[in-house]
Amino acid sequence: MRPYKSIEWLAQEKAIRLIDQKALPSVVEYNNYSTVNAVAQAINDMTVRGAPVIGVAAAYGLVIAVFNEESNDVAKLAASMVHADRILRASRPTAVNLFWALDQMAERVAKHQPKTAAEYRQLVLACAQELEAEDIAINKNLSTHALTLLPKDKVTFIHHCNTGALATVDYGTALGVIRMAHESGRQVHVFVDETRPRLQGARLTSWELQQQGISHQLIVDGASSHVMQKFAVDMCVVGCDRVAANGDFANKVGTCNLAMVAKANGVPFYVAAPLSTIDLETSCGADIEIEERASEEVTEIDGARVAPDGIDVYNPAFDVTPAEFITAIITEKGIVYPPFLENLQKIKEL
Missing domain, CATH: 3.40.50.10470 (Translation initiation factor eif-2b; domain 2)
Known part of the structure; x- marks a missing residue:
């Protein structure tokens, strides 16, 4: 079992925890990110790097956006997700996984058409968690x-x-x-x-x-x-x-x-x-x-x-x-x- 994690969703804080790759190998340091702009900055300054984990971090950035939206109006939640999507897309232009993950999030949420704010937030979180689990399975299959x-x-x-x-x-x-x-x-x-x-x-x-x-x-x-x-x-x-x-x-x-x-x-x-x-x-x-x-x-x-x-x-x-x-x-x-x-x-x- 690895003693370190690149990314982790913190349910209580509604935030993600990232290992600071800029601090390695001297220090193993973790930081929490609870706003979309903070996640985008972590991607841009290479606190988190690597195409697959950038995509998953961006997916959780959308989760953070809908949990931070104060309104319980589904249309406003959807608008906050679109706004966050634009911010995250601008963080790094070359890694296609970033755009792929954001596209996947939009497609999977649209497919289910949640009716209430609670359903919307939980669906966005579930979609990000799916991408996280899929990344592990993909890497193991590739390596096999x-x-x-x-x-x-x-x-x-x-x-x-x-x-x-x-x-x-x-x-x-x-x-x-x-x-x-x-x-x-x-x-x-x-x-x-x-x-x-x-x-x-x-x-x-x-x-x-x-x-x-x-x-x-x-x-x-x-x-x-x-x-x-x-x-x-x-x-x-x-x-x-x-x-x-x-x-x-x-x-x-x-x-x-x-x-x-x-x-x-x-x-x-x-x-x-x-x-x-x-x-x-x-x-x-x-x-x-x-x-x-x-x-x-x-x-x-x-x-x-x-x-x-x-x-x-x-x-x-x-x-x-x-x-x-x-x-x-x-x-x-x-x-x-x-x-x-x-x-x-x-x-x-x-």
């Missing part, structure tokens, strides 16, 4: 499918960013694959990219693997080619924030570099992608909006300046990896191989 790709006894991974129980409700996507391999009895070793500039690999992935007793070594992002040449790396496995219809996908900046290096060294490159991250309405990677973040993330580390004052900085939070560099996409319904334009459509229809 991935076992078919792994050597039977010993497996060595390279992983970028953080995709574990911190980035999801529980278990994880790409780190879920690694965790499942470990729990299946395989001898697992992970090379962990530090993941500049926010160091999610160094701060979060190494911490999670340490909690789970999984063998790993931290490497700088630029060391991946050397590692692949020197060691018998079986595969790279990463998560994603959005997969386009043609298989191009957006993930934490540096992912495309890793995919190109893997291709050059003949190492399979897999993307762990819940179906909620597959966006068939986005035709290709060029159509994915890439969030740009503050220059201080690059010029400072924990408040200490590491670059000259006054320099210009370009700080994209994500990059797009072309589909040609992907061996396969691992989903909760199975493994998707090229041609992605055809096969992603098929798996979404299952």
Whole structure:
């Protein structure tokens, strides 16, 4: 049983509790959020991060909105939910799970058409709790499918960013694959990219693997080619924030570099992608909006300046990896191989 939780609904307080991912690994700290604006800010400033858990946090943001609405008029409750939806959608533009979760909440509530305020509030809460439970099941199913790709006894991974129980409700996507391999009895070793500039690999992935007793070594992002040449790396496995219809996908900046290096060294490159991250309405990677973040993330580390004052900085939070560099996409319904334009459509229809 994990000793930590990424997100938790507090029934008495009508709030969510989030682990502060910015404080890890030095401090394990939890904060409560009881307003929509506070939830949106936690998403924006990456107190909570990881596409799946962002979606669930946004869903609970809608719950908070309807519980905070003083009126018991159903129409006003619905209006408060619409207003909260707009605030939450603006918090981070690249992670499609955020929009998917908000769309799911609206669809599920509309389907039941609650007649009273009490029914409305309880329905919105039940819908968010459904999404929370579904995320856990999705990650475990995805990780189970991935076992078919792994050597039977010993497996060595390279992983970028953080995709574990911190980035999801529980278990994880790409780190879920690694965790499942470990729990299946395989001898697992992970090379962990530090993941500049926010160091999610160094701060979060190494911490999670340490909690789970999984063998790993931290490497700088630029060391991946050397590692692949020197060691018998079986595969790279990463998560994603959005997969386009043609298989191009957006993930934490540096992912495309890793995919190109893997291709050059003949190492399979897999993307762990819940179906909620597959966006068939986005035709290709060029159509994915890439969030740009503050220059201080690059010029400072924990408040200490590491670059000259006054320099210009370009700080994209994500990059797009072309589909040609992907061996396969691992989903909760199975493994998707090229041609992605055809096969992603098929798996979404299952």
